[in-house]
């Protein structure tokens with residue numbers, strides 16, 4: 535696999551944490567365990583990130599204008615973010631802070647993004 539941008543690596547770490555917090559709170563898993571359902575979700579979220587066209591330019595998935603998640607997975611993502619988002623501050627203040635800062639990056643449409651890329655490489 536290609537070397538990934540820090541941005542994506544960090545987003546993966548954040549999602550990984552959030553899924554664990556959610557799973558522990560809802561499915562009575564312990565420590566680093568994840569139930570099959572959450573394992574599946576996490577693998578799906580990682581795959582979406584690997585394929586994210588914005589990479590280092592991305593805002594957080596919650597703000598993204600490109601809806602790359604399947605509706606059913608998006609519902610689950612929303613539930614997880616709503617539950618784990620506030621709890622992240624306690625569990626991983628550093629990651630939570632980064633996530634907040636990343637979220638301030640203005641989300642852009644794929645067209646805007648491509649235009650910008652084309653300009654900067656010209």
Ligand SMILES: [Zn+2]
Pocket residue numbers: 556557558560561563568569570571572573
């Ligand atoms: Zn679970």
